[in-house]
Amino acid sequence: xxxxxxxxxxxxxxxxxxxxxxxxxxxxxxxxxxxxxxxxxxxxxxxxxxxxxxxxxxxxxxxxxxxxxxxxxxxxxxxxxxxxxxxxxxxxxxxxxxxxxxxxxxxxxxxxxxxxxxxxxxxxxxxxxxxxxxxxxxxxxx
Amino acid sequence: xxxxxxxxxxxxxxxxxxxxxxxxxxxxxxxxxxxxxxxxxxxxxxxxxxxxxxxxxxxxxxxxxxxxxxxxxxxxxxxxxxxxxxxxxxxxxxxxxxxxxxxxxxxxxxxxxxxxxxxxxxxxxxxxxxxxxxxxxxxxxx
DNA sequence: GATGAAATCACCCGAAAGGATGAAAATAAA
DNA sequence: TTTATTTTCATCCTTTCGGGTGATTTCATC
Numbered sequence: 001x002x003x004x005x006x007x008x009x010x011x012x013x014x015x016x017x018x019x020x021x022x023x024x025x026x027x028x029x030x031x032x033x034x035x036x037x038x039x040x041x042x043x044x045x046x047x048x049x050x051x052x053x054x055x056x057x058x059x060x061x062x063x064x065x066x067x068x069x070x071x072x073x074x075x076x077x078x079x080x081x082x083x084x085x086x087x088x089x090x091x092x093x094x095x096x097x098x099x100x101x102x103x104x105x106x107x108x109x110x111x112x113x114x115x116x117x118x119x120x121x122x123x124x125x126x127x128x129x130x131x132x133x134x135x136x137x138x139x140x141x142x
Numbered sequence: 143x144x145x146x147x148x149x150x151x152x153x154x155x156x157x158x159x160x161x162x163x164x165x166x167x168x169x170x171x172x173x174x175x176x177x178x179x180x181x182x183x184x185x186x187x188x189x190x191x192x193x194x195x196x197x198x199x200x201x202x203x204x205x206x207x208x209x210x211x212x213x214x215x216x217x218x219x220x221x222x223x224x225x226x227x228x229x230x231x232x233x234x235x236x237x238x239x240x241x242x243x244x245x246x247x248x249x250x251x252x253x254x255x256x257x258x259x260x261x262x263x264x265x266x267x268x269x270x271x272x273x274x275x276x277x278x279x280x281x282x283x284x
Numbered sequence: 285g286a287t288g289a290a291a292t293c294a295c296c297c298g299a300a301a302g303g304a305t306g307a308a309a310a311t312a313a314a
Numbered sequence: 315t316t317t318a319t320t321t322t323c324a325t326c327c328t329t330t331c332g333g334g335t336g337a338t339t340t341c342a343t344c
Contacts, residue, residue: 043185043188046185046188046189046192047188047189047191047192048192049189049192050188050189050190050191050192050193050196051192051193051195051196051199052196053193053196054192054193054194054195054196054197054198054199055196055197055199056196057193057196057197078289078290078291079290080290080291081290088267089267089271090271091263091265091267091268091270091271092267093265093330093331094330094331094332095330103291103292103293104292104293104294105293106292106293106294106295107291107292107293107294109331109332110291110292110293111291111292112331112332113332113333113334116332116333121233122332123233123235123300123331123332124267124331124332125230125231125233125234125266125267125270126233128233128267128270129231129232129233220319220320220321221320222320222321222322223320235300235301236300236301236302237300245321245322245323246322246323246324247323248322248323248324248325249321249322249323249324251301251302252321252322252323252324253321253322254301254302255302255303255304258302258303264302265301265302265330266301266302
């Protein structure tokens with residue numbers, strides 16, 4: 001739902017930009033016609049213009065794909081569970097997670113198990129993966 | 143040293159591709175001249191061509207930036223170990239890694255243990271962390 | 285004050301992961 | 315060809331992880 005809306009927005013932006021560029025193309029076109037420039041120069045201008053547009057679109061497309069922030073609550077994750085998840089992603093063992101949160105090992109395990117079922121995964125490495133993909137935790141250092 | 147060589151290779155590839163595209167451009171150009179097509183069609187072809195080229199270059203440029211910073215050999219990691227490391231980062235279990243590489247579980251475990259000692263870590267989550275930080279593996283999916 | 289969600293803890297059990305060690309093929313390098 | 319490295323596999327053992335179940339305590343909300 002929300003994702004679709006976002007995507008649609010992106011499409012609108014791209015569409016608008018494309019439309020503007022079409023107008024620009026026409027302007028350049030008629031300008032060159034009037035001044036009777038060589039067709040090769042015209043082609044070069046068009047080429048350069050669209051090349052830069054393509055690069056811009058390409059980079060932005062790639063950026064879009066890799067990000068996108070999510071709401072932990074949407075997955076039913078509690079505050080505490082997000083905390084645990086962050087510690088998991090930092091490579092801590094169950095015992096270490098328990099120590100850092102000042103709870104027992106059993107409690108930590110319970111949280112972790114709940115996280116797994118809510119994220120629909122089976123291993124901690126997968127949980128970290130998923131959390132990263134959903135940007136529930138910081139994507140990387142620095 | 144090796145990194146520079148790699149980059150140079152990339153530049154050569156880009157250069158070569160660009161050269162080829164110039165030739166292609168000329169071919170399209172003369173073809174349209176001969177057949178006396180409208181200048182607008184010519185422009186559209188050039189535009190589309192360079193747009194797609196731009197998108198391709200753009201995405202690849204972005205990928206380059208985020209990848210390939212470190213030399214695995216510098217840490218003493220063998221080719222096979224890097225392979226295993228990538229599978230670890232994708233959240234696979236020891237058994238799954240073994241299956242994907244068509245080796246026994248014991249072999250996979252040996253590789254993994256060696257990776258740990260070479261990366262100076264104790265758990266697989268830490269290995270993934272470190273590999274990510276050192277950009278030994280791709281930062282994110284796809 | 286009752287209700288429900290969140291957080292806490294415990295116990296059991298099987299599966300997976302990790303450590304230590306040894307060793308046989310296969311490849312690469314000398 | 316001989317040496318060195320990589321890749322492969324094995325066995326034994328300990329620790330950690332994960333699943334399942336049940337229970338108690340906060341805490342906010344109605």
